[in-house]
Amino acid sequence: MIAVDGPAASGKGTIAQALAAHFGLPHMDTGLLYRAVALNLWRWGGDPASEFEALRASDMLSIDPVDDELRSEPVSRIASSISAYPSVRTALLDRQRQFAGQPGGAVLDGRDIGTVIAPDATAKLFVTASAEVRAQRRVRELLERGMPAHYDDVLADIRARDERDTAREVAPLKPASDAIIFDTSNLDRDAAIAEAIRLVDGRLAHSHS
8 A cells, every 4th residue: 555645736646646557556536535525515506614515515426537627726725625624534534445445555645645544554655845846837737728827826825725734633734754755846757756666666675575
């Protein structure tokens, strides 16, 4: 089991997908679960400030990974807000733990995989980068999808999201005590993937020795 955590736009999803492909393991982007709840809430016209309505939106959850709206900025903001609700996190907990515990292992990425979902994971990466670099990446990603994006707005949103994620009482964003801290600020995509594979290989080899 490989846990990949980190803040928004750090590259953790790309790295987790690459690790899953390299090691031949199934992959779950746990952020999509929260985005799917947020998208339900948004489409219903629900109130993100209401924990009850957010919990209702987590019922009968279906996820279409290719739905562009899952990665839109309004849905991202709502997902960040509702992920602080204990009842929503509890509702999605079993789904994540079942995936993590499947025979043969898995790769999960999110914000609390190594600390809450799979604290016994064999290898844990905490992927990070400066807020400025992450904002640049997110702007590029949104523009490539044909969505409007302005650097200053995205940077402010990322900083606000970091604050919410690290300050929340339930499952705050923080590295597990045994996680490898991996800063991707100065690495391009291919270099980051290669280094992540090297780091995880080393951790897995150590665990088997």
